[in-house]
Amino acid sequence: MATADDVRRIALSLPGAVEKLAWGMPTFRAGPGGKIFASLDDDDQVIGVKCPQEEREELIASEPAKFFIREGHDDGYAWVRVRIGALDDEQELHAILADSWRQAAPRRLLEQHPEVGVESEES
Template sequence: MATEDDVRRAALALPGVVERSSWGRPAWFAATLMARIWDDGVLTVKTEEREALAGTDPATYFWTPHHDRSPQLVLVRLERIGLQELGELLDESHRLAGGRRR
């Protein structure tokens, strides 16, 4: 089970990532927004596999009608993923947000 603190540690460990508020919630930016706490226990990240993730595990990965116009964004229930999966999600999101490489 991942937590907001785990997200913070993993995101800030990526090159060039900074944390600041977005819509009153913690968010992490590379060149652009890469991740944000959407709601308590729910993280928004960028991915190229939104349909596949939500199709295979809709209890963990989902989106709302608000996200229909942003096909790279997926919502993740943090209580349902481990730290390794969180790291993989943030790595991909960092790349898609234009983050610097290590």
């Protein structure tokens, strides 16, 4: 079962990733001034990751034990919450974080690291 330590290790292994405290919780950014691609909730049991709104409804409907949103808080954002303990394994966690990183990474990082997330798209 994946843990908050696994989230931190995997997130920081992505190219250019940095950790920064925001809103009292750890966030992971695609580069020093970059956009947030993941955040770890206070309880270390849930992460928030980027996800297009049109895709998140499908994710939530297909796997509600893993994916959810906080009504009223996440409504207008392209984010989904993920229950870390409900994930199948670290490989699934890596695929989720890599996909979110690709959505947040600046073009320069994407061009330098086109391989990130590709294996999860082919699976």
